[in-house]
Amino acid sequence: xxxxxxxxxxxxxxxxxxxxxxxxxxxxxxxxxxxxxxxxxxxxxxxxxxxxxxxxxxxxxxxxxxxxxxxxxxxxxxxxxxxxxxxxxxxxxxxxxxxxxxxxxxxxxxxxxxxxxxxxxxxxxxxxxxxxxxxxxxxxxxxxxxxxxxxxxxxxxxxxxxxxxxxxxxxxxxxxxxxxxxxxxxxxxxxxxxxxxxxxxxxxxxxxxxxxxxxxxxxxxxxxxxxxxxxxxxxxxxxxxxxxxxxxxxxxxxxxxxxxxxxxxxxxxxxxxxxxxxxxxxxxxxxxxxxxxxxxxxxxxxxxxxxxxxxxxxxxxxxxxxxxxxxxxxxxxxxxxxxxxxxxxxxxxxxxxxxxxxxxxxxxxxxxxxxxxxxxxxxxxxxxxxxxxxxxxxx
Numbered sequence: 001x002x003x004x005x006x007x008x009x010x011x012x013x014x015x016x017x018x019x020x021x022x023x024x025x026x027x028x029x030x031x032x033x034x035x036x037x038x039x040x041x042x043x044x045x046x047x048x049x050x051x052x053x054x055x056x057x058x059x060x061x062x063x064x065x066x067x068x069x070x071x072x073x074x075x076x077x078x079x080x081x082x083x084x085x086x087x088x089x090x091x092x093x094x095x096x097x098x099x100x101x102x103x104x105x106x107x108x109x110x111x112x113x114x115x116x117x118x119x120x121x122x123x124x125x126x127x128x129x130x131x132x133x134x135x136x137x138x139x140x141x142x143x144x145x146x147x148x149x150x151x152x153x154x155x156x157x158x159x160x161x162x163x164x165x166x167x168x169x170x171x172x173x174x175x176x177x178x179x180x181x182x183x184x185x186x187x188x189x190x191x192x193x194x195x196x197x198x199x200x201x202x203x204x205x206x207x208x209x210x211x212x213x214x215x216x217x218x219x220x221x222x223x224x225x226x227x228x229x230x231x232x233x234x235x236x237x238x239x240x241x242x243x244x245x246x247x248x249x250x251x252x253x254x255x256x257x258x259x260x261x262x263x264x265x266x267x268x269x270x271x272x273x274x275x276x277x278x279x280x281x282x283x284x285x286x287x288x289x290x291x292x293x294x295x296x297x298x299x300x301x302x303x304x305x306x307x308x309x310x311x312x313x314x315x316x317x318x319x320x321x322x323x324x325x326x327x328x329x330x331x332x333x334x335x336x337x338x339x340x341x342x343x344x345x346x347x348x349x350x351x352x353x354x355x356x357x358x359x360x361x362x363x364x365x366x367x368x369x370x371x372x373x374x375x376x377x378x379x380x381x382x383x384x385x386x387x388x389x390x391x392x393x394x395x
Contacts, residue, residue, distance in 0.1 A: 028066035032073055035059035039079050053084040064093075071100035075110055087118045105134045112142075116149055121156070129160040136166045143174045154183065161187075165195030169205055176208040184209075185217050189224065196225045203249035210252060213331070215364040219299035222253050237298060237308070237367075240390035241274040242267045253297050260293040261285065262381070270386060272311050272349050277388035280323075280369070288381040290323055290371040297330055298367060298392065303360045305395035308367065310387060311349045312342045317383035319344060323371035325387075327356045330364035338370070342385055349388075355395065 024030050038056035060077040067073055074097035081089035094111045101107050112127035128146065132139040143157055150156040161171045168191040175184035188196075188205055196202045202225060209218035223238070226247075239246070239254050245267070246254045255278070257265045264281040271277040278294065300306060310325060322342035326335050337356035358365060369387065 026066060028063045028070065028073065031059045031066065032063040032076055035063060035076055035080055039076070039083055050084075053080070056080040057084045057086075057089075069100065071097040071104065071107060074100065075107065078110070078114065082114070082117075090114060091118065105131055108134075109138070113145070116145060121146075121149055125156065125159050129162060132160050132167060133162045133164070136162075136164065136170060139167055139170045140174060143171065147174075147178075152178075165191035166199055166201060169196070169199055169201035172205045173201060173208060176205060176212065179212065181209070181212070181214050181217055185221060188221050193225060197247070197250070200249055203252070206250070206252045215299050215330070215362075219253055219364075222250070226250065226254070235391070236300070236306075236394075237296070237390050237392040240310070240392075241271060241388060242276045242278055243271075243274050253299065255294065255296050258293050258295075260290060262288040262290060263293065265294055272313070272386075272388040274388070277386045280385045280387065282317075282319075282381045282383055282385075284380045284382045286380045287373050287376070287378050288319070288371055289373055290369060292368065294387075295366050295368040296390075297364060299364050300358045300392075301394075302358050302363045305355065305357045306392055307353060307355050307395055308339075308390065308392050309351065309353045310339075310390040312352055313349045313386040313388075314342055314344060314347060315384040315386070317342070317344045317381075317385060318379075319371075319381040319383070320378050321371075321374070323369050323385065325352055325354055326368050326370040327354055328366040328368055329359060329362060330366050331362060333366070335370075336365065 035056045038052050038059070041052070057077070057080040060073065060080040063073045064070075064077050074093045078090040078093035078097065081087075081093060091114060094107070094114055097107050098111050108127050109131045112124045112131060115121075115124035115127065125146075128142045132142050139161070142160055146156055146160060157171070157174075161167050168187050172184045172187040172191075175181075175187060184205070191199075206218055206222055209221070226238075226244075227234075238244075242255070244254070246256070255267075257267075257278075261283070262285050263283055266279050266281075267276055268279045269276055270279065280294070282288065308325065308327065314322070322344060324338040324341050326338040328335050336359070337354050339352040339354040342352070343350060356365070367390070371381070
């Protein structure tokens with residue numbers, strides 16, 4: 001009977017539970033259920049807040065007395081004491097809960113928040129750090145709380161972040177959202193490269209930098225994550241020969257291949273100078289249009305002239321006009337320059353080049369393979385084109 005009354009899944013009027021507490025005076029569960037319902041409701045329509053708070057406190061005490069080893073009743077007693085306005089009693093009850101269940105993350109979370117509410121910021125930090133290390137997913141909420149409580153004091157935030165790469169990346173994301181880009185970059189860089197390569201938070205941080213138009217920081221942090229120190233990794237155009245496989249979630253400054261109804265794009269063996277190249281297989285549809293199916297973001301110096309070179313090899317290509325290599329603004333997609341179209345006249349590797357000047361107001365461009373039909377209808381494009389050996393030099 002007491003199990004049914006004490007169950008939070010069974011809806012009962014407060015008066016019924018009060019009667020049960022009188023009938024079962026030695027049931028810790030019933031007293032706890034009554035105290036919990038009073039804490040949650042705070043008012044029953046006939047009694048004052050103070051009276052309800054006091055009764056909730058007394059029933060919580062009774063539950064603790066009847067079951068002193070139950071840490072959850074200590075949490076309930078703390079909530080009732082805080083409702084009653086007794087901060088010292090609330091803190092004392094929670095400290096006892098921590099003693100009884102030192103490894104329970106929820107208890108430590110309750111302790112941290114109570115200390116913060118009563119103005120004991122310094123004492124709350126070890127509790128918050130414990131929670132963040134146990135459950136990194138709670139770190140963002142923790143940082144939000146401490147940001148407001150400390151007035152944005154970095155030293156306070158850093159003390160709860162912990163040593164894991166995941167925590168440092170969550171911290172970097174938090175700082176990026178507040179436009180503290182230099183601090184975010186420091187937090188990002190303090191995580192080890194091997195962990196960054198595996199963590200999904202890495203790509204989210206980089207995307208946040210790009211969304212905020214922090215092109216230089218995004219490029220620097222991305223290269224620091226992706227580079228293994230080889231000479232090819234230092235080139236202006238990353239992975240121009242397609243020897244690296246783009247990583248899922250980390251292709252911000254690498255090739256991005258997207259689905260198309262007009263062509264299938266893939267990186268396969270068959271490169272001009274290396275082992276692999278980009279293969280474009282047309283699907284034989286009329287009015288073929290390619291815009292964003294193959295693109296590559298590059299960070300460059302504003303106002304500087306560059307030349308992009310690459311090679312293309314057609315196979316059985318039938319088209320009214322082949323694709324071009326285009327240079328686009330990274331923000332709006334406006335075309336700045338383009339190469340000649342891939343020719344159907346020969347099946348050998350063709351050299352393509354495009355000269356362009358980076359906009360003065362934007363240090364980033366997108367390289368894309370584009371095929372835009374001139375008319376509302378064009379004959380189907382058929383065949384295959386290979387692309388390889390993209391390189392970039394300042395003029």
